[in-house]
Amino acid sequence: MSLPRITTAPDAALGQDALDELADWVRIASVSSDPDRADDVRRSAGWLVEALRRTGFPRAEVWETEGLPAVYACWPAADPGAPALLVYSHHDVHAVDPSEWQVTEPFSPLLREGRLHGRGTSDAKGQIMSHLWALRTHVAQRTAPAVTLKYLIEGEEEVGSVHLADLLSEHAGDLDADVVMVSDSMLWSLDEPTVCATVRGSVTASLTVRGAERDLHSGAVSGAAANAAVELCRLVDRLSDESGRVTLPGFYDAVAAPGPRLRVDVETLPFDLTDWQVETGTFDAPGEAGFTVPERLWTRPSAEVARLTAGRTDAPALGLIPAEASADLLFRLVPEQRADQVADQLRAWLAGHQRPGFAYDLEVSSTISDPYRTPPDHPALAALTRAVSHAYGAPARHIGNGGAAPGAQLARACDAPVLFFGTGLPGDRWHGPDERVEIQALCLGARALAHFLDELPTGGPPAGQKP
Template structure:
């Protein structure tokens, strides 16, 4: 039996319009995992995907229950036990989207404009995970077989930090057994500069509450002798950083793995100028630790950010009070070797140590995620580079991602397999934003690259 990647790639090109229409059907399902009101739609998306995969000839396709939203599993093992097995991970859930957010067209009624698909989930992650489904289909419809075995693990809770995925993996290690995991849920700067992400940051997310009086106080009666909790919170937050913009929490950097010269050279290939950064973000100037480049700061260094602040009166008109409480949410993006729980304890201890005696403070951990760093010289990673060269038409760079996909570390630690993050999106696709979109050319190039990657893995 001859298995031809060329025939599979040619097939994918002839079926491009159909593939897009099928993706449209997937995108029409508002699978918002964070809103209980949409739970039936989340399940409907899982069932749609499972039915689609079953129709392509995959075996043991199941919508598998978790303590939350279900997981979709399917496999094609026709290559035999002497061939490698790749596990494809993705997520079918999406974040909320409303017309009032600034969408030009309804977010769950996908439309094509100027070669781009506009819909929530188009790039994150329905479009990118669908690439792998179509790549396998292209092999099955042409050669009747793929060069290696393929398993799919598609979850429905990634956008709410995957609370039930690790227990699912732990309970199904035999079912999920594979030689390599591939994830397409990231992006590149331009279509001609493909990137393979070999590092992701972890996460420690916490909430602070500063309290003072038992109730809101009249500022005329009690102001001047009462330490305002809102002011105390600001004073605490103002001490999180040193004047040089490094994080002031004692021990925060102790476990950070230093960048090698090779890694810094690789990161430099995708560096941002100050002008590019300002144009992309709209900020008047760049901020941060100037001993690192902009790209290093946003991908390879840990952070501590204030994500929300609330206290007192914010309604119309005046209300002269001293609020009883003030709160903030903080997130810390972590890099290799930093332990999320250790970082939480360090931040908590530091905040408690700098809290004035005139108020009380409570620090609560909300969620964590492990960072991941994968050697880009591994055979599976180099196979991905060759796949981009042949299927995409450009040599990729290995880059560090600034975001977090907690399951990456879970695959590495629980399954002891390399994870290859082959992103097929663009940095300006607008994921999580109004008018999220996905380039049809990126979709097609991604399918062809995924086809070639299966062939490259077979040759290892």
């Protein structure tokens, strides 16, 4: 069934039923973490290639990896001396539990009260479609874009971008750019125009504790046997102190203060705790003492426990002392922390907290990422800020992004500054049930991007020069 047409379009007509187009893509269940959905991820890549070709890209193709495919596209500018913009995002989506979805099935998109519901509507298929809508507006009166446009849309972001480094290395020539834009981030609200100027890095690790060779019957050993679950909880409790600070040795040594523009914008950003809790579904806002919620989200590092497992889940646990317990840990980093150093700090922390009678195993993921801050004085950031201000009709503030993105990795591989632009909102329920996207956010995003494409040729670096 077709969806109603978008009623608030960018500056020029889209020329097609844009919502139907996004909904068609959302129907493809491109869940990268599910091996049974690998063919769907491939169908998603093929769908995007066709959408890029319909938009006008003379080159759009699937790039295979040892895992799941990425999509690449290139459209040279009319002026061969114009700067090149590389847009990065992802077409795979997070796993779903259909039993938790109430508004609609995960891959049956539904339009309701100005929102499109479905997995991937916001993270990140909707963001990619905003780019295509903007480009269609931009080229409506041209034969080619004002800048050379390149897209790299990977299919493994939700499983750690395990082959992104290979893509960047193998296709370095195709991916050469003067400016990179990551479109996998969030806005603050529809009322307050914002531009993301920094993203946090991440270190993920799995900590396993063993206290016995096998699960034990408590009636035989309770009170005299090592309990792996209790020991793991003791360690997790010691990851942070009473003031909410992470206890890894040296964890805060490299934390840099935010730049003056970001600091002022974050301090003056309107924030209502009750509204934020309603939007995010949280009961409280604990964290590092002495900092506001926006400061904690964007300018301070953190430690989280993503999952705890112990004992049997397939049978009643009565009378059981588990031999093994595990925790998945997630550390968010800020400039100038380095992911490899934080991984070493975690190993040192664990070595200092081990006790006799237990065996400990720590596995740090290979897909750790460094934080990144867009050079604050780069003209491309100023052009993007002006474009967002133009779209919203009000001055745009600079904020951060609470999650991680491959900004540092892309900056190193392309030797270019990285911008961040997204159309997601805190209430879009990324990775949760009933994901959704605000249609107004997509349209405002398309309007801002179209204006940015007009500004970048004169606001970016000189042709052929790296900043």
